[in-house]
Amino acid sequence: MLFLLFLLLPFAGALLSLVLPRERLPLSMPRWLALGFTGACLLLLAWMTFGMAERPAVFASWMPQVGLNFSIWLDGPALFFAWLVVGIAFLIFHYSGHYMDPNDSPWRFYATMLFFMGSMVGVVVSKNALLMFMFWELTSISSFILIGHWHEKASARAGALRALIVTASGGLCLLAGLAALVWMAKSAGLDPAMVLEWDQLWANREVYLAHPAAGVALVLLLLGAFTKSAQFPFQFWLPGAMEAPTPVSAFLHAATMVKAGIYLLGRLYPMYSDAGMWLWLVGGTGVITMCIGGFMAMCARDIKQLLAHSTVSQLGLLTAYYGFGAHRVGGEHLLPLDLLLVLSHALFKGALFMLCGVIDHGCHTRDWTRLGGLRRTMPRTFVLMAIGCASMAGVPLTFGFVAKELFLKASLSLHAESALLTWGLPALAIFASLFTVAYCLRIVVSPFFGAPRDPEIHPHEGGIGLLAAPAIMIALCLAAGLYVPILEKPLAALTNAEFYGTHSHFTVAFFHGADKLLAIAVFLFAVGAGVFLAGGRILKAYENAGSPMIFRSAYEALFDRAIPAFAAWLARTTQVASLSTNLMRTLLAAFGLVIAAMISSGFALPNIDFEHIPLVGVALSLLMTACLWLVATHRIALVRLIAMAPIGLFVTLLFLIFKAPDLALTQILVEVAMLIVLLLLLFHLPQRLMPPPRPFGRFGKSMRLILSVTGGLLMAVLSHAGFASTFKNIPTFQGEPTVSEYYIQNSKHARYETAAEAEAAGYPAFAPYHHSGGGNNVVNVILVDFRGIDTMGEVTVLGIAGLGVLCLFTLKRKHVRTPEQKAAALLDVMRVNERYDEGAVVAPMPFFARRMWPSPSLIMSEMARVGPPLMLVFAVVLFLKGHGEPGGGFIAGLMASAALATVFISFRRSQIMPMHDFKYRSLLPIGLVFAVGTGLAAVLFGQPFLASVHGYVGLSALGKVELASAMVFDLGVFLVVVGTTLMIIERLGRD
Amino acid sequence: MSNSVLLPILIPLIGAIICLFFRGSLKVQRIVSGAVATAMPFVAFALLLTVREHGVMVLRSGAWPGPFGIVFALDQFGAIMLVLSGIVQAAAWWFLAAGALDRERETFLLHPLFLFLCTGVNWAFSTGDLFNLFVSFEIILLASYALISHGNERTQIRESLKYVILNLVASTLFLVAAGFTYGMFGSLNLAELAVRFAQLGYPPETRVLGTLFLFVFGMKAALYPMFYWLPDAYPKAPRGISAYFAGILTKVGVYCLYRVFTLLFRDEGAFASWFQPIILAIGGLTMIVGVMGALSQFSFRRILSFHIISQIGYMIFGLGIFTPLAIAAGIFYIIHHIIVKAALFLVGDAVEVNEGSQSLRKVAGLVKLSPALSVFFLLAAFSLAGIPPLSGFYGKYGLAVEGYVEGHAFYVAVSLLTSLFTIASMAKIWRYSFWGERPEGAAKKLSNTGVVAATGGLVAVSVVVALASAWIMGVSTDAANQLLDRTEYVDAVLGTRGVEALQLAMKEPVE
Incomplete structure (x- = not known):
């Protein structure tokens, strides 16, 4: 129950923020609400972690047919991520109280932030993969709304939309992947109810690996992870998301949401680590992303953009770590320490973003080319920033060093079948790491050292409120770097022991002796510094080339141009305004389908008994056809109307010939009534009706003729087939009358006082039915x-x-x-063949009569x-x-x-x-x-x-x-x- | 025998007649119409519970036995549709009663016409007779035509004229098909036809008939390529009532498709080789073309109207897969879609009531105007796009799983792609109309909060659908099983002799 409460609290907080009467409450209220709810979550989490004998779990069956259950648990990774999310949320809410303008829609902001926090917690504590997907989509939505928080800016709207489309596409791939897993499980004969629980997925991994579509499913699942974590080639949405307020960037797009993809990789790893594709798909994507992110970070002027690109690069590193993890290091499983890397990145990157916000706050710009000498005016920010960057670059005595060392060790221990992978992946990873060193130097050196470059900037240090949250995170980075077991011990306890079997005993030391790792570290720092020095030239060259953003441009070409253009074209062609074209299409579809059905089913054309066709009928039909021809072709409305009159009369005659007096009576009277109505309408009608435009170009007329004749023949065939059919004479139930027999018998039956009398007259009352209509007609x-x-x-x-x-x-x-x-209005209405918004003014047409009577x-x-x-x-x-x-x-x-x-x-x-x-x-x-x-x-x-x-x-x-x-x-x-x-x-x- | 089957038809019909006697008094009309609208969801829900408990309910009108008189037969699927019709009717009424239209227009026959429309729709959901179904279609067509042209704007008259002409063509073909059915097989009773078709071993004529019905109901349901009448006509319906159009009307066609293809045309060979590929292809094309059309539009209602089409594709996809789970997912999707699509139309109408326009180019910054309306829109829009845990997700996902299992992975991909574009076009509405600077001179406050409240009511129902998804999936599954296993329906209409005949025929058809 506590667990459920823990999951629901943030949503409750969000809901409360929405429904409280905001006009009557102070503007600081929503933040305190958010802090209160997050604090309560932290307490609950602490209780569940330390105060409970057993880790809680909740299970409720939801839609067992498709593998959906409401099942949540707190296994190691879930617990770790839950702490990460809620803890950072608390710090962020503290920070944003000092960062955000109190008038800047605080209710909406904190409600969405709480909603996001709840969704993110949901992602990590879900035991059912589909349940995780549900929360996963909610994080995309809340990210969309938060990026667009300052929605008056067009760039914010565009960035938000881009982020949404990319992550939603990935989400759909993930969904397709999960559905495919259910399918595979079903075809392997497993009961679908439980298959999407993580432990079941791991237990049944052979089923998923052996299925012929295993590769497709893996790719689909990975696409979900890659889009969320901004991996190549989807990395472009993350820098665009920086339009969000800084607390949002720090929280969602650095510390937590973008880790959802990484989290998913961790969950998929036990299933797919034996798949051949895993290494090059995951590891390859990771190192490519590292390179792109690292390079792009060198090309950014905006420190926040730089940090965003660096996030992309670091996420690449995490992804690559999972990719490499497939190959065990000398029997020692490195992967259990994955959480250490995640934590390290979350701590320093979250803090760096917040510090970037402090710079923005103090200088009103984040462009490092305009900043300089902040060391003196913002000393505290400088110190924190420097430690954070040191951790990011992997300088010894920081937590980042430990993470970096793990990563390098993993990449150097690769043993793939292909030498290209064995050597290429680590080489690329090391190459990308050069950029890491370079941009870390950039962040620390360029704005903080040297002389102020722009006299218009008057920097001032951020207050304790702004600096407290990043300071805590940086302090953790430093503490865990100085004495690794502080964080390593609890993390090791949280690893997925169930799957990995044993705990890792990898211990981190600062100095392993003069080995390969040391050499690489020295190389990285030396050459990285060189790259930093060349940084100005890289930036200039990039900007001279027109600051190309290849991936974003490709996205825009597809989603902002190609698809809308295609959509508009499709709508134009399928959705024409012309009534006659639409009619033609309707009839074409109908007749085409029916004729195809006749041909494919072997429908036998009925034999027409020419001898017994009544000549009067033929004559009448011909006459009607002639009249119809006039109706269809003549330009003058009156003539059309006059030509319509005899048709009804001929139909009446037909009814008479075929002995249907009631129908004939009705028909002729309807004709009379119609005639009067039409006469009255004539007063309203203009003399000439617009000639219909020609659909299907100049083939219009012949096309219409063909269609009419086809339609007529078709109707003839169908009605004759119905007429000639013998099926209707076979009763459904033996000994019972057919419908028409029944009607005849039971309406006349009423003439006779008793059933016996009726029977004597030849109308047997059927046993079950002794009811009658009481009429002769x-x-x-x-x-x-x-x-x-x-x-x-x-x-x-x-x-x-x-x-x-x-x-x-x-x-x-x-x-x-x-x-x-x-008259103009009437004509306008009659122009049914044109689009309504093109309605033009029409000159009045002569009337038959202006006066109505x-x-x-x-x-x-x-x-x-x-x-x-x-x-x-x-x-x-x-x-x-x-x-x-x-x-x-x-x-x-x-x-x-x-x-x-x-x-x-x-x-x-x-x-x-x-x-x-x-x-x-x-x-x-x-x-x-x-x-x-x-x-x-x-x-x-x-x-x-x-x-x-x-x-x-x-x-x-x-x-x-x-x-x-x-x-x-x-x-x-x-x-x-x-x-x-x-x-x-x-x-x-x-x- | 149970006359209560007719309640959903008779209550609005009597309401409409009473309104006709009080043509001048908006107050009386609103009270009568409101009483009907309030009663309908409860009556329908009571019927659903009864049907679930006691099986298919049957009324033989005029006390004529078996297949000879007109039989009304209400099974679970029909009862579900009745509940939805009632809910949307109630929401539309609340919206109208909040003053969505000017008084003169609302007084002039609007309420009785709307009640007639509901009569026709409920009629279609409960009849068990082919020609009687045609009659209900006529009621629906005439009432909807009168409503689309109600107000006499020029564009209304022109678009409604197209609407009525194209639909009359479909109706004519329906009549032809019904006549052909009777001429051929000597019956119009759906249950008896089911037995007869099976007895006769599904002769080629059944395939021709089925195709004709696929066309007729497909046209009513706005399937590709017969959808073009919808996007121009639906946006012209009066505010509030447009929700009923958007939610319910096309679903009458879908309902009929589900009905005839589960009850009548059960020839497995013909289905696999003829109907299934066509239905799947049409479903796929409908999804894509509809969603693409939506992407190119710039007004709430037109975007939403195109989305109706694309989502009809999903429902047809469920029918095309034709397994119990797929049909169940399709029914779930119908339930979700009706509520949510109606809610979205109400959002658009509420925007129009307050801002005077539904154009994305004219309306902006609604987040500032009304946070409540914004939240309602977000909930409904993302539900429409199938974002979990909102109601649109379950049907979509169920269809994806069944699509894979039955080997239609291509159409699964199409459906997911459609879902992506739906997200895109919902985000587009949000981006243009809810975000951005308020236009100069725009109102700071809502002028009509009543319509927003009515909208919220329907959105709340859609949230309930999501919360109760487990139960609703159960109901849908039961309904799907009842559709696929025809014996309960046939038994209720024709008695045990019908079931015996059907089972015998399915074993050894008479040549």
């Missing part, structure tokens, strides 16, 4: 009963359509006042006195008889609407004022209430939704009429149809 029974809920949906659709029309015509349109503006013709108005009442009566008949004969609510509704609409267009507004004032809009919800209410009524009686009841009622004039509850439903349908149609017609006419 199967179509209507299907509509209102069998599939009543479909109808309920469809009338809803109709209603929504009507509401949509209301919205389109009623909501206030800006800029649209006069008819000319209206033209004076109606006499004939029309006289006719309208007789026709509509008759039609209304007919509508009532259609409605009442609908359940048994052709008709029903939908048809009746259309008929009634047609009647009323005729009245509308035949009279002046003043003549039919009451009709205009009637609230058609409320018919729609009332109709829906009927439709839905019928369904709900059944629910009230404990029946399923829409279950119907029925009986007969004698109405003398109309004969025996059957009343079913479905008729109430039908009434709803009727009302919705009438309400919606009239709502639309009235609205269109009113404008």
Whole structure:
């Protein structure tokens, strides 16, 4: 529990900093909060280290299918890194209180810093590799936000983004690697639940080494480590991250976060140290990074940049150490002392960054070419800086010396198969170390010795608050250098004893006698000093060459230019504004896919029985095609509209020929309603519609023709195949009817009082089903009963359509006042083939009529006195008889609407004022209430939704009429149809 | 029989009808719509728990037996989708009620149209009948069209016109496909079709049908290459409701794809040789093209709209892998995506409400304006990008593992690359609009904190998804298993004779 608390405390602190009412609290509050939480973490950690008999661990299963567990532990390295992170965090928070401007968004700053600290602790205490990855990504995110702390600066934003992209790419590689490990474990038959625990990964290393994709997985995992720790070729993000405030740089980008990659190498080492690639991949990358970092440090004017490059170089050294560690030194395992190197670097580099901040604070510049003689004005800073650099350079009596010696020893003991590696890697490492000596001298000598170079700089020493934290770290460097066991002993105890078997007994002495190591040390210091002296020339040559930053430029070329350009091109080509192009693509995709499916599946084209094709049908089809041709090609809107009219009529005829009276009735009435709506719309439409642009260049027209013909043929084939199919006649369950049989039997069944009567008449009631629709007209029974809920949906659709029309015509349109503006707006809308932000002003087009209500013709108005009442009566008949004969609510509704609409267009507004004032809009919800209410009524009686009841009622004039509850439903349908149609017609006419 | 299956359809439908009676009163409409929006997540969650406990729930509307009437069948996957629909609806309502739109516009039919939209969506998630599904698609299409054009800006009308035309084409093809299905196999009941297809040994016609459905639902889901209608249309939806568009609407298409490919087209040979390569390729292309499109945009909503497309690719990837774990990961991803994408749209809308624009070029320095909104954005954005431990990670990782196991390493790489670009484009929004100097004359304080609070509510849900990821993964796994093992569904709709027929057919298909 304490362990969990330890992990969660920093996050709790961050959350608290976010939610506290910041306006009412002092600006120093967030720092004290941060210090308090970190202090509490330190106490907990101390208790867990010294006060508990056993190292704590927490385990909870999370997603066992994919190897994710919430399992944390405190093994040696975890304990070491936890101390490192929390300890340095405490010092940094102390330091930043004196460094940061108190007004500089302290809440955000400390909240993010605490969040980072928590994530970093999470990385190191995770026992599950995937859990580690989770915290790993959080460190990337918090680093992104912290680098961009001064986000008003463009360079800070860019640097933050670069760091994020590089580390996130690496993170994804790491994720891919971890997923690959789960895959390998699964294919080896291991249960995935536990495989990603570190100890399990080590125990099963043969599985991962033997898998054919072992190399790929290793590379992916290493990419994660390398990006995080700024290894070649990703080292460029780290100098860019120096836009962050100095406490951030010291904490994240020197002491802790960049060590996450190194930490990961330490965790992977036991798994992969036997892999052949390990040495040259890890060791090679390390020494190359050392060289690049070292060289670039010599080319920097800004001390902070210099330190950043030196960090890159030192991280290279740590990486190389792990690479070399693969090859044991005379049976003695050097690697257990890896933590010593890490600690050494964290101590001096963290301190140096903070001291660099002190210089910045005191001189308001970090450019060493402008600084000089600070030895006198900033003596304390100078002393600390000198010791820190000595440690970095590996001068005896400092902790850095011990680390350096270990590294050199490891590199000199290499025995690879290839001589190139055996000699080349150490040679490069030693070469890079020359730069280390040189830039250490640079930091100490250039700003602190000599005479002041810039009279405008008035340096002043930093206060005790600024110097305390670095002083403590430097003191540790010195103490551990003077008496090595202070740190070596506890570190040795923390090494991964479980894996390495025995503890290392490598003891460090200052003088081993005149051996190879001494010679190299002397060589390094002598030649390094020479490099330092030549440093001015190196810098000049670099700047004369235009200060090239090859890797960063490559990154920018890729991420800032190539990818955005490609993205823009892709968006332009796939995301065109033209409706006709989009339609073409849609149909191409549809037809292409379906045809491919037909070919690949061996779909047999149906045999067409030419003899039995009714000639009338053929003739009608040809006529329709001719009309469609006009609709598709003619330029004048009116002609297109006129050409559309007969198509509906022909369809009606087709329905009649094929004996579907209900459909024919519906179709013709829909045509009538459509006609009235179109007539009203004509008032709004300009005469000429824009000719559509030609997609697919000049092949446009033929392409469209081909597409249409293909589509038509395809539909023909599909519908004929459906028609000719025999599958539908085979019932799914033997002895049960097919759907159509069932409908016929069960809607008619109602005619007979009992099941026996029905059976006698040849309509056997199937045992399980003794329910019936109660109507003779199967179509209507299907509509209102069998599939009543479909109808309920469809009338809803109709209603929504009507509401949509209301919205389109009623909501206030800006800029649209006069008819000319209206015409312009309409045309603008019709230019659907262009991108909307290129909308140009369009000249008004001539209207058919500007006034919405033209004076109606006499004939029309006289006719309208007789026709509509008759039609209304007919509508009532259609409605009442609908359940048994052709008709029903939908048809009746259309008929009634047609009647009323005729009245509308035949009279002046003043003549039919009451009709205009009637609230058609409320018919729609009332109709829906009927439709839905019928369904709900059944629910009230404990029946399923829409279950119907029925009986007969004698109405003398109309004969025996059957009343079913479905008729109430039908009434709803009727009302919705009438309400919606009239709502639309009235609205269109009113404008 | 259980009428409660219809609750998620009837509650918003009745709400919409009531609103239609009070067209002039924003107050009544808000109260009714709010009551529905508040009830929906709970009702849906109760249904999910019931389905988990008692198995697939079935309602035979009109009391017609088996395959003859219209059957509503709610399984775990459908119930999950209903919960999500309810949650996003509730968030959108809170956002609207906080005053995201001007009064005149909000009063004019906005609430009933939104409720109709929810009706249609919930309908699609619970129906067990192919034509009935088509009806629900019509409701969705008409309501969404009316909402996209609601407000009558010129660009709205133009883009909504394209939207409705392209979608009508898809609907027409859906109708053709449904007609073809009925003409061919004599049934529209999904469970019966599942049995019939198996009985007939998956004749070539099923492959043609499946392809047609892949196209139709793919178009609705905005898959490559049929996605172009989305990025221009979705940004035009009214503020607040846009979250429902972004979160839920395209997922109706995804839901249908999951449904038909797990229930109907289970011919292993055809799947391996035809559907799987197509689905995987389409999934991969959708991911990449979508994310690339997002990179090239400079407005919140357009960036986010393109990301919808790319993330649909992930979901399809899960379907393409077609193992229990992959489907489970896909469902988890859908859950995460709906919440987070809706939340991000709300962030964009909240920015627009307060700043008057969603353009990255016009809005800057939001960190200073509202730390709360910034944190909400960060949480949602990095969740969208799949950064752990936020909710986007689990599905992504699950798909990666299953992708490897099933030998689709290439698509795993594509998915991870997409994830990288998602991070990049989220960081881009952050960099342009949240960082930087506040523009001159920009407000110092939020003018509408209510919308930010509503946004925060939805972000909080996404955090809960992450915290409860173990449980939600369990629910997704159960849902995936139920999808893949069809017997429970078939049993609920057709009874034991259906299961027996299915099992018999899977053993020895009738030639």
